[in-house]
Structures are given as C-alpha cells and as structure tokens.
Amino acid sequence: MKQSAQKILVMVVAVTPVALSAQPRPGNPTTATVITKAEIDKINATEQNQQTRDENARVVDIGDGWSMELGVIHRSSTRNRPAAAAAPAARGAAPAAARGAAPQVTPCGEQMATPPADAIPGAITHDNQTEGYYIISGAGTAFIDGKVVNGRKSTSNPDGGPNGPGCGGLAVGSRKVELKVGDVLIVPPGVIHGWADIPDHVDYLSFRPSHDVMKNGWVNPTIAPK
Numbered sequence: 001m002k003q004s005a006q007k008i009l010v011m012v013v014a015v016t017p018v019a020l021s022a023q024p025r026p027g028n029p030t031t032a033t034v035i036t037k038a039e040i041d042k043i044n045a046t047e048q049n050q051q052t053r054d055e056n057a058r059v060v061d062i063g064d065g066w067s068m069e070l071g072v073i074h075r076s077s078t079r080n081r082p083a084a085a086a087a088p089a090a091r092g093a094a095p096a097a098a099r100g101a102a103p104q105v106t107p108c109g110e111q112m113a114t115p116p117a118d119a120i121p122g123a124i125t126h127d128n129q130t131e132g133y134y135i136i137s138g139a140g141t142a143f144i145d146g147k148v149v150n151g152r153k154s155t156s157n158p159d160g161g162p163n164g165p166g167c168g169g170l171a172v173g174s175r176k177v178e179l180k181v182g183d184v185l186i187v188p189p190g191v192i193h194g195w196a197d198i199p200d201h202v203d204y205l206s207f208r209p210s211h212d213v214m215k216n217g218w219v220n221p222t223i224a225p226k
Contacts, residue, residue: 028063039223040072051076054162054206057223061216062209069129069208071162071220075140078198108167109148115170122194123148123171128164129210131187136205139180140198146174148192156213162206164213 035057043055053074060068120143151169171192179185179202187193195202208214219225 025063029061033058033060035070039220043220043222044072044074055220055222056162056208056214056218057220059214059216059218065212067210067214067216069162069206069210069214071206072136072203073133073162073206074203075195075198075201077200078140078195106153107151108153109151109169110172112149115149116172119149119170119172120174120194120196121170122168123151123174123192124166124168124194125190125192126163126166126187126210128189128213129166129208130189131185131193132207133179133185133187134205134207135179135181135183135185136203137181138198138200138202139178140202141176141196142179142185142193143171143174143176143196144185144187144191144193146171146192148172162208164210 039057043057044053054071056069056071058070060070062068123143123146125148148167149170149172151167154163154166154168156164171194174192176196177185185193
C-alpha cells in the first residue's frame, strides 16, 4: 500500500506542469480536493454494462488557468467483442441519431489511400491534455507513439466529458508496451495512445492536466450535490 501511494504521488508530480510554491498566487485555489472511493464507485456503477467506462469524477482548478481531471477508467476485454463495439466512434463525438443528421467529419493526421497492413485501429491523440495512467487492476498491451493516419477530429464534450479536442484514427509506426498493475503511463499532448489487446480487463486511475480546456469546478452529475 505504501509503495502504491508513492507511485501515485510520483505520477501526479510528473504530469502536473504547475510549479510548486510556498503560498498560492492571488486568484488561485487555496483549498485541497478530496475524491472518495464511494464517489468513484458510484460513477462506475452507472455504466456497469459498457465495454468502456471513461468518466471524470471532477475537474479541479489547480491554478494559473490549469485544471486536473481525475477519474477511473475501465476497459473490458478486446477479445471476442460484439461487432457493434469493435469500431467505436471517436471520443467526443455524439451518435449520429442524437444529432439528427450525418456527422460532419473533419480529417486529421496523414491521409493515405492505402494504409500499411500493420496499422492499428483505435489510435487517439489529445490536442491539449496530458494523460497519466496508474494501472490498478488487470493488464493489457497498449500502443504508443507513431503517427495518426486517416484520422478525424473530435471535439470537447460540452457536458464535462473526459477529454478536450483531439484526433482519432489508425496508428502507424507505433510501439507496443505491456502494462500491468502498478505500472504508470504518461502521454503528452499530441502523442498517440490506445489499447491493442486486453485479455480480460484493465482499470486505471487517470490524471489529465490541461490548460483552458475543461471547465474548472465541474463535478460528475452522478455525484454532484442535488
């Protein structure tokens, strides 16, 4: 337990670009934030039947225009997935039925008529957010780095979803890494990341610092005061 706490502390320091100082600067927050296990469990309980649960718990003001988005992400096995779940829409995009019209697609990344045979689907980059992952349960093979091919832009979720704008498409030239309980992954803005193989499941604590992207003070509606 002590080692786990130390790893989390190291990750938070690494992904937070705000310099530490003896006194808060004028206009910056002057109090700490606690997110309880009960709150995390309550958020996750609302999405138990989904292959992927990716929800911020809170967006916390950490000063000088920076925010820290915190949550726990759950991903089910990528093996033998239902056909409808095999090719999810880019994160941040609403279903076409909800819009009442065909989605307007904005290309991003390199466009190729014939991508390489080893291109990996499901690549994601975020324009402004760093992501830090601390694996707390399960394991899987992630892919990182490389370039996005035949991507489409995703936009910020207006109701406080997990991410700001980014790009999703095929990954070319990425490398694969095995992640297991206790491992940490830090992904800067614009860097490809995704999951190539999850045998059973993977759950990870997510820290997402960003500047002027998410709404400071946002609280997940599931745990927001009534």
